[in-house]
Amino acid sequence: MTQRLKHIVPNVVVGVWLAMGLLTVQPVSAEEKAKVVAPPESTLQSVSVSAPLVKGALPADDPNAAVWSSATMARFPMSPQVHWPTRILEATVKDLNVRALHDGTNISILLEYADPTEDPDDAAAIEFMVGDKKAHFAHGQPMAQVEGGPVNIWYWKNKDNKGVDMNAKGFGTIKVQTHQDVKAKGAYSNGTWKVVFTRPLSTEHPEEDTQIKTGGFINIAFAVWDGKKDASGELKEKGSQKAVTAWWNFRAEAPPDYSTYYYAAIAVGVALGFQFVLIRKLKKGHSA
Amino acid sequence: MGPLIKLIVLNVVVYAILKFVVPNIPGSAPLPASLVFLYMMLTTSGFVIFATVSAESKEAFWGPIQRFLTGENIGGLQALRYGVLILFPLLIGWQTYNSTAVSDAPPSENRTIHPAPPGEYTGLSNPISKTPDAIQQGKGYYAAFCSPCHGGNFDGKGSAARGFNPPPANFSDPTTIAMLQESYLFWRIKKGGVGLPIEGMPWKSAMPRWEVELPDEWIWKIIMGEYDGAHQAPRTWE
Numbered sequence: 001m002t003q004r005l006k007h008i009v010p011n012v013v014v015g016v017w018l019a020m021g022l023l024t025v026q027p028v029s030a031e032e033k034a035k036v037v038a039p040p041e042s043t044l045q046s047v048s049v050s051a052p053l054v055k056g057a058l059p060a061d062d063p064n065a066a067v068w069s070s071a072t073m074a075r076f077p078m079s080p081q082v083h084w085p086t087r088i089l090e091a092t093v094k095d096l097n098v099r100a101l102h103d104g105t106n107i108s109i110l111l112e113y114a115d116p117t118e119d120p121d122d123a124a125a126i127e128f129m130v131g132d133k134k135a136h137f138a139h140g141q142p143m144a145q146v147e148g149g150p151v152n153i154w155y156w157k158n159k160d161n162k163g164v165d166m167n168a169k170g171f172g173t174i175k176v177q178t179h180q181d182v183k184a185k186g187a188y189s190n191g192t193w194k195v196v197f198t199r200p201l202s203t204e205h206p207e208e209d210t211q212i213k214t215g216g217f218i219n220i221a222f223a224v225w226d227g228k229k230d231a232s233g234e235l236k237e238k239g240s241q242k243a244v245t246a247w248w249n250f251r252a253e254a255p256p257d258y259s260t261y262y263y264a265a266i267a268v269g270v271a272l273g274f275q276f277v278l279i280r281k282l283k284k285g286h287s288a
Numbered sequence: 289m290g291p292l293i294k295l296i297v298l299n300v301v302v303y304a305i306l307k308f309v310v311p312n313i314p315g316s317a318p319l320p321a322s323l324v325f326l327y328m329m330l331t332t333s334g335f336v337i338f339a340t341v342s343a344e345s346k347e348a349f350w351g352p353i354q355r356f357l358t359g360e361n362i363g364g365l366q367a368l369r370y371g372v373l374i375l376f377p378l379l380i381g382w383q384t385y386n387s388t389a390v391s392d393a394p395p396s397e398n399r400t401i402h403p404a405p406p407g408e409y410t411g412l413s414n415p416i417s418k419t420p421d422a423i424q425q426g427k428g429y430y431a432a433f434c435s436p437c438h439g440g441n442f443d444g445k446g447s448a449a450r451g452f453n454p455p456p457a458n459f460s461d462p463t464t465i466a467m468l469q470e471s472y473l474f475w476r477i478k479k480g481g482v483g484l485p486i487e488g489m490p491w492k493s494a495m496p497r498w499e500v501e502l503p504d505e506w507i508w509k510i511i512m513g514e515y516d517g518a519h520q521a522p523r524t525w526e
Contacts, residue, residue: 048394079451082436083481083494085501089436089448134491136482143490144483217394246453247492249394260389267384271377282358 046074048249049220051100051107058101058108063187063194068110071099078224078243083138084171091243092116092226092236102252107212108198113224118188120159121227121235124195128152128210128250129219130167137221137247139168152210154197156184158227163197167208171240177208201252215254219247291339291349295332302331399454400487402468409475416508426513429506433498434514442518452494459518466520473511473522478504 052071059065076098080091097112111124129135133149136142140151150169156162163184168174181203186195203209210218222245225237237243306327311318339349355362359369416422431440436448437456444458457464465473475483481493498507515522 050392077450079448079494080436082448083496094450129491134489136491138494141482144479145485146490148491215390243451245451246494248453251394254390257390260385263388264381264385268377268381271380275373275376279357279359282354283360 045077046098046248048217048251049074049098049100049109051102051109051250051252053214053253053255054101054103056103058103058106058198060106060108060183060196060198061185063110063112063185063196067101068099071101071110074098074248076222076245076248078222078245081138081223081240081242081244083244084141084240086240088237088241091224091241092228093224093243096222096224096243096245098222100250100252102201102212102214104214104255105200106198107201107252108196111193111195111197111222111224113193114191115188115193115224115226116191117226117228118158118193119227119229121157121225121238122186122188122193123155123157123225123227124186124193125153125155125223126197127154127221127223130208130210131206135169137219137244139171139174141170150208152208154182154184154199156186156195156197158186158188161186163199165199165209177205179203179205179208181205181209212250212252214252217249217251220250221245221247290352291335291345292352295335295339298335299328299331302328397489399489399492401454402472403485403488405472405475409471411469412471412474414470414474414508414511416505416512418512422509423512423516426509426511427517428513429502429510430513430517433502434510437494438514442514454492456494459514459520462520465514465518465522467523469524470508470511470515470522473514474504474507477502477507477510 050072054067054070056067059067074097076096078091078093078096080088082089092115093113095113098109099112100107100109102108109126111126113124115122127137127139128151129140130150130152134143134146135149135151139153140148142148148169150167153166153168153174155164155166157164161184163180163182165177165180165182166174167177181199183198184195186193188194199209201212201214203211212218224243225241226243227238228236230236303324306319306324310316336349340346356365356369359366362369430438435446437446437452438444438459439446439449439456442459444456444461446456449456459465476495478497478499480497480499481495482490482497484490484493502510
């Protein structure tokens with residue numbers, strides 16, 4: 001009996017040692033990973049938008065509703081669109097603040113940015129990938145070595161003050177959908193635009209509309225046009241001349257999940273049981 | 289000194305060397321925690337094998353552990369024993385919680401910054417002779433087409449760079465163009481971000497596909513201008 005135990009004990013001790021080691025290493029390696037994910041420059045910059053689940057109605061028509069403060073604000077830097085002609089080398093909007101909320105059925109996304117003048121052609125848009133295929137952030141243009149998918153664009157323009165649901169797969173392929181699911185409303189005050197986009201989380205058109213499942217991250221990008229006219233009466237920003245962001249992450253938060261606590265409790269129970277059995281066997285071995 | 293104490297001392301010494309001595313060796317770098325852990329595991333397994341080769345040494349090694357766990361004749365250590373017996377399950381529970389909890393961080397993406405170019409773009413040499421005129425012309429084209437993102441100082445900090453992720457390459461950084469051949473730059477400039485293979489995540493890159501706007505000759509001159517302006521030299525295999 002004692003002999004057999006002497007075989008068991010080394011394994012157990014190595015197991016304990018391994019567990020302790022993992023406990024020390026796990027948080028440290030998590031820290032190392034976090035450094036890689038961190039945004040490249042400014043600490044003010046976000047990498048994702050997270051929409052908490054709220055009870056009651058979404059503020060789909062009210063960019064100034066108090067409930068927006070319950071969502072964490074994400075902040076993304078914007079670049080002038082230089083990727084494809086016709087380019088623009090300087091755009092009015094430099095930074096974009098984004099908040100989002102969902103109620104389990106609909107999602108509302110609030111864009112907020114500084115624009116010194118209110119113009120009829122001021123416009124903003126949100127872009128998503130559609131389906132499982134990756135899409136280039138510039139209108140889902142074709143990629144040489146990767147088969148890309150389409151993008152879904154939610155567009156708002158001040159003079160219409162409504163949402164337009166569109167698709168594109170490459171430059172010049174933008175198409176307004178036959179079924180419009182997106183609502184949008186903008187409000188301008190004190191040099192700041194606030195625009196809310198609202199849509200059901202899921203729709204009946206998965207080939208054209210992005211489908212938002214709670215809990216998982218999807219890609220999101222943004223564009224803003226300053227509709228101001230220059231001295232000759234030409235629009236300063238229009239079409240491909242706009243401020244853009246790269247792809248970032250977006251998530252509608254899942255309802256609270258307590259299963260983690262159950263798993264932890266089960267693990268504690270198993271460890272206690274293991275200790276109990278081990279010590280009992282050791283004691284028997286000694287007295288034998 | 290009992291074998292258990294030896295094991296602990298040995299691990300402390302190994303840890304101290306890996307953590308404080310190795311990073312200070314010229315040309316070295318701090319070791320990742322996972323690697324330090326691996327080395328300590330190896331030290332421990334080696335020690336356990338060594339300590340259990342004979343019956344006597346085995347008893348000397350396992351005896352105290354068994355006595356501690358069973359709590360027989362350990363006197364003042366009894367409190368410590370209860371501490372360990374309570375703490376161990378709690379640590380396991382905490383570890384389980386951490387590994388199953390839903391992360392708030394978006395999934396991390398391992399993007400390959402310099403993926404392999406297509407075969408037809410390997411080993412091309414710059415057909416333009418490296419004259420001061422050609423370099424100067426290249427710098428002119430660079431200023432017009434590249435500097436809005438890659439910066440007038442070749443540092444990736446152009447005025448249009450801020451919104452893009454990945455950020456435009458910093459050519460003065462020795463890990464960018466100094467590591468690459470001219471033919472590699474020719475491929476990246478000509479085909480742009482959308483020309484990258486899947487591991488380069490082409491859908492994220494804002495690099496234009498310059499082949500639709502610039503003749504090859506201009507691209508080769510831009511490459512010369514970039515190396516010259518960033519004070520770097522192309523990588524060679526000689």
